[in-house]
């Protein structure tokens with residue numbers, strides 16, 4: 001039994017960043033378990049948490065394992081309906097959130113896949129050139145599409161900050177990692193990015209990843225090692 005949820009987040013620069021931000025916005029007690037990629041995420045030990053060998057994963061308050069960002073974000077959203085972190089299934093807001101999360105999880109996230117592959121699998125020569133060109137074109141296209149979806153709105157869903165913004169910021173920073181696209185060519189996205197970077201929960205998530213002192217909103221009750229989680233009754 002594990003009454004405090006545990007988020008397994010990946011470093012460096014995992015897409016689990018968005019789930020950390022979401023937990024901070026939810027402001028209910030949670031713990032974090034740091035997973036190094038690719039060494040630990042692909043280990044037999046971690047595969048007991050997530051057989052796919054990816055982060056994020058969540059051990060919920062009911063002691064159930066959940067993986068996939070969309071599932072985790074929706075789980076957290078359901079716990080935060082009263083504070084508008086999530087919405088009732090079947091409502092227009094729920095549908096709009098899911099639509100945006102779907103775009104981010106498939107088109108926006110996947111656009112970077114060729115670049116990650118080239119980086120992590122030591123591609124060289126013609127293969128690296130092709131992957132990089134493909135990735136760059138994908139990332140540019142996804143940025144143009146998201147810029148159009150955002151329109152003149154302050155946040156991805158409109159007037160209010162949502163889980164989509166939390167997930168966006170964890171992926172959007174990859175442009176720097178891969179030195180691809182100048183976000184200033186997408187002014188609405190750049191404004192959103194800057195606004196989110198100033199958010200205390202985003203600052204907290206950066207500090208956690210960098211193993212710096214992190215000032216949270218009060219929900220974070222500390223780290224737990226993977227071995228300790230696996231030994232939980």
Ligand SMILES: N[C@@H](CCC(=O)N[C@@H](CS)C(=O)NCC(=O)O)C(=O)O
Nearest residue numbers: 014015037038041054055056068069
């Ligand atoms: N479909 C999964 C994808 C998760 C995923 O690809 N996570 C990456 C980090 S962003 C990972 O764990 N990669 C393992 C590795 O790099 O070895 C989701 O949306 O949560």
